[in-house]
Amino acid sequence: MAFEVKDLLWAKDALRGISEQTIETHHDKLYAGYVNKRNEIESLLPGVDRSAANQAYSAYRALKLEETFSADGAILHELYFDILGGPGGAPTGSLADKINADFGSFEAFVEDLTACGMAARGWAVTAYDPSDGKLHNFLCDVHNQGGVWGTVPLMALDTYEHAYFMDYGSDRPAYIQAFFDNVNWDKVQENFDSV
Numbered sequence: 601m602a603f604e605v606k607d608l609l610w611a612k613d614a615l616r617g618i619s620e621q622t623i624e625t626h627h628d629k630l631y632a633g634y635v636n637k638r639n640e641i642e643s644l645l646p647g648v649d650r651s652a653a654n655q656a657y658s659a660y661r662a663l664k665l666e667e668t669f670s671a672d673g674a675i676l677h678e679l680y681f682d683i684l685g686g687p688g689g690a691p692t693g694s695l696a697d698k699i700n701a702d703f704g705s706f707e708a709f710v711e712d713l714t715a716c717g718m719a720a721r722g723w724a725v726t727a728y729d730p731s732d733g734k735l736h737n738f739l740c741d742v743h744n745q746g747g748v749w750g751t752v753p754l755m756a757l758d759t760y761e762h763a764y765f766m767d768y769g770s771d772r773p774a775y776i777q778a779f780f781d782n783v784n785w786d787k788v789q790e791n792f793d794s795v
């Protein structure tokens with residue numbers, strides 16, 4: 601089954617501080633490109649010569665490397681877009697309780713995710729880890745690096761320059777603030793409810 605590009609849940613001009621032009625490029629071209637490449641790689645894998653698999657270079661190795669790059673690129677972007685389009689502010693209910701329990705306060709959580717976003721070359725991802733029962737902010741330098749298997753991602757902050765350079769130039773802190781201003785905490789709560 602081919603993967604499909606998911607529509608945005610909100611209008612492209614709905615965000616505060618992140619422009620329609622940025623969203624159009626980010627969603628329609630970059631994110632859609634990962635979905636299309638994921639499908640292309642899946643279609644090529646059945647025909648590749650497995651007997652020539654080699655760790656230095658082989659067609660099989662190249663496809664398998666880019667398989668996870670494209671898959672994680674698509675999945676992380678879908679999470680990023682899904683949890684935007686909201687009013688920002690702060691979570692309530694069980695998610696707020698969990699953030700307070702694991703980070704000390706919502707402010708401390710925002711401080712940590714912001715630091716993670718400033719330190720990352722790709723993504724800062726808040727995930728629930730069933731192995732210790734806690735929330736963690738993970739740093740990913742590329743789509744298919746930095747994730748911890750078995751954890752459930754709840755929200756993703758894209759820190760690639762394409763996410764903000766048109767709107768903020770090199771001012772990444774201003775973009776991260778705009779990200780928090782547009783978070784839909786009800787969506788993050790839905791993701792937390794699923795763990």
Ligand SMILES: [Fe+2]
Nearest residue numbers: 630758760763
């Ligand atoms: Fe992105």
